[in-house]
């Protein structure tokens with residue numbers, strides 16, 4: 001196996017990164033008159049090992065995002081024992097055969113991306129009585145290879161999930177096209193979320209979170225900016 005990862009420094013680097021991120025967010029918010037307290041970081045911890053997770057936890061980070069149910073299942077239950085106030089978000093695709101596991105493990109699922117998944121989640125929430133907050137994933141750039149509800153259907157989909165399925169949909173999330181400036185997509189997600197009467201807006205990653213914050217994000221999902229570059233898997 002050939003590794004092309006950049007070697008990371010010790011604990012100090014996560015601490016320094018966190019300070020830099022907070023400063024960038026504060027500056028970005030100040031520039032547009034937004035209160036930085038209204039924008040929360042989600043530390044994207046996919047592929048991040050226990051030692052580095054522990055460093056982030058020691059620095060007070062409590063909101064984490066994982067994109068694979070199985071990986072999260074292996075990493076988080078022991079850490080939750082030690083840190084009961086961890087808030088764990090699923091930010092990757094959810095197969096219907098993993099719904100049961102996901103509802104048990106996560107506090108928020110940000111990837112409600114199709115009607116069939118809404119039906120399965122409705123059953124599991126009803127069965128367990130755990131109506132965890134859900135975000136509708138919007139395929140904001142209408143890219144054929146990407147998951148998510150079309151922007152044209154997103155508002156109706158969210159309403160239907162709430163009214164017909166009884167789901168606790170609290171907002172929307174998106175991953176804009178890689179190769180285009182993200183601002184118009186961020187603005188569109190904010191518009192759709194407000195149109196649906198919802199509060200939570202999850203958008204922006206390490207490279208563009210200040211723009212997302214300026215355009216209405218309530219959660220920005222930052223991975224490499226906090227933990228350093230990931231090894232490709």
Ligand SMILES: *Cc1c(COP(=O)(O)O)cnc(C)c1O
Pocket residue numbers: 044046067091092175204205206207221222223224225
């Ligand atoms: C990996 C990932 C992120 C974080 O990306 P970075 O560029 O490392 O900050 C955010 N959102 C989703 C859905 C991801 O899969």
